[in-house]
Amino acid sequence: MKSAPFAYHAPASVDEALALLAAHGDEASVLAGGQSLLPLLAMRLARPAHLVDIHRLDELHRLEVDGEHVVVGAAVTQRRVERDARVAEVCPLLADAVPWIGHAAIRNRGTVGGSLCHADPAAELPVVCVASGATMTIAGTSGRRTVAAAEFFEMPFTTAVQPGELLVDVRIPVRRPGERWAFLEVARRHGDFPLVSVAVAGDAIALGGVAGRPVLVADVDAARDAVTAADDIHATHEYRRHLAGVLVERTLARAAAA
Amino acid sequence: MISVALTVDGHAASATVEPRTTLADLLRDHIGATSVHLGCEQGACGACTVLVDGELARSCLLLAAQCDGRAVTTLAGIGAPGSMHPLQEALRDSHGFQCGFCTPGFVLTALALLRDNPAPTEAEVRAELSGNLCRCTGYQSIVEGVLVAAERMAAE
Numbered sequence: 001m002k003s004a005p006f007a008y009h010a011p012a013s014v015d016e017a018l019a020l021l022a023a024h025g026d027e028a029s030v031l032a033g034g035q036s037l038l039p040l041l042a043m044r045l046a047r048p049a050h051l052v053d054i055h056r057l058d059e060l061h062r063l064e065v066d067g068e069h070v071v072v073g074a075a076v077t078q079r080r081v082e083r084d085a086r087v088a089e090v091c092p093l094l095a096d097a098v099p100w101i102g103h104a105a106i107r108n109r110g111t112v113g114g115s116l117c118h119a120d121p122a123a124e125l126p127v128v129c130v131a132s133g134a135t136m137t138i139a140g141t142s143g144r145r146t147v148a149a150a151e152f153f154e155m156p157f158t159t160a161v162q163p164g165e166l167l168v169d170v171r172i173p174v175r176r177p178g179e180r181w182a183f184l185e186v187a188r189r190h191g192d193f194p195l196v197s198v199a200v201a202g203d204a205i206a207l208g209g210v211a212g213r214p215v216l217v218a219d220v221d222a223a224r225d226a227v228t229a230a231d232d233i234h235a236t237h238e239y240r241r242h243l244a245g246v247l248v249e250r251t252l253a254r255a256a257a258a
Numbered sequence: 259m260i261s262v263a264l265t266v267d268g269h270a271a272s273a274t275v276e277p278r279t280t281l282a283d284l285l286r287d288h289i290g291a292t293s294v295h296l297g298c299e300q301g302a303c304g305a306c307t308v309l310v311d312g313e314l315a316r317s318c319l320l321l322a323a324q325c326d327g328r329a330v331t332t333l334a335g336i337g338a339p340g341s342m343h344p345l346q347e348a349l350r351d352s353h354g355f356q357c358g359f360c361t362p363g364f365v366l367t368a369l370a371l372l373r374d375n376p377a378p379t380e381a382e383v384r385a386e387l388s389g390n391l392c393r394c395t396g397y398q399s400i401v402e403g404v405l406v407a408a409e410r411m412a413a414e
Contacts, residue, residue, distance in 0.1 A: 079313070
């Protein structure tokens with residue numbers, strides 16, 4: 001037991017959850033699967049006074065194909081997406097990317113919404129969402145709004161979701177006929193956060209791990225120039241530039257073969 | 259304080275704990291399920307891996323509060339001295355452990371692997387076990403043990 005103390009809430013409705021989040025503002029954190037939040041709590045990098053567990057909110061467990069989009073509720077686990085045959089059929093990019101996330105034990109508990117809201121600059125799902133032009137539905141006590149993925153991710157670990165708000169779902173466009181798609185990443189070990197990841201959806205190419213948030217680029221040269229990440233213990237700036245170029249080439253080749 | 263009631267290895271268990279109590283702490287400190295080993299306590303090492311409703315989970319990355327009403331399986335729930343699971347026997351025969359600290363997590367991870375993929379390749383075994391760390395670096399014999407278990411379980 002390494003976390004600082006907190007109060008635990010498990011609201012039964014979205015309205016109840018929003019009331020709790022509004023009442024506690026930035027003193028509250030949303031608990032989805034906890035696979036990003038619990039390490040932060042254990043290291044005391046996060047010390048929320050209140051945890052609002054969203055697992056009882058039925059609406060957040062929707063996983064449906066709704067015409068032109070796959071609607072993924074914020075509390076849907078990554079494993080459920082991975083195992084869903086419909087998702088693999090209509091949104092192959094998402095199915096291509098999810099197995100790269102962590103390990104099976106992590107994906108069993110980790111949620112799509114949790115990964116998006118955690119907004120690690122190297123995480124897989126934000127890159128997929130930016131490449132495919134997904135939109136996020138955010139609820140607050142004053143109503144709901146939608147935000148495009150390109151605006152949702154603001155900087156490392158920071159999204160458009162404000163204190164008092166809750167991500168309800170993400171709507172990922174289904175693949176249109178003839179549209180290319182592929183996801184690839186390079187990590188030091190399988191299951192680690194990637195040094196660089198690339199998602200291709202149609203004409204869009206998005207990179208993760210190279211800057212403070214996923215970035216869209218036009219080509220290989222632009223991919224190298226999009227790298228702003230400084231040297232860190234995992235890779236130098238120069239190596240990430242090299243990887244960005246190589247990985248975009250490889251991902252485009254994979255997309256061409258898919 | 260919050261009350262949590264769950265099933266551990268087929269037995270009903272309950273406890274009243276602080277909200278910040280993890281499932282790992284609940285199992286070890288309140289229920290006595292000490293086969294659950296705590297290594298890193300931040301989801302990196304895999305030693306505390308258990309099954310929650312039949313699916314792999316890191317018990318250090320779950321709050322006890324999230325497990326109310328759930329069924330947890332630990333190492334003690336799959337075999338015991340004298341009645342070991344074929345996977346445990348295969349790991350023993352292959353010298354698939356050294357100090358043994360990481361073993362419970364490896365066994366449960368391999369158990370879920372063999373359930374979902376009864377005839378894995380060596381590469382698949384290595385990929386599925388890659389989230390579990392062995393500080394003795396006994397990976398070769400662990401992988402061999404899992405492959406031996408797959409053969410024996412297929413022959414049964």
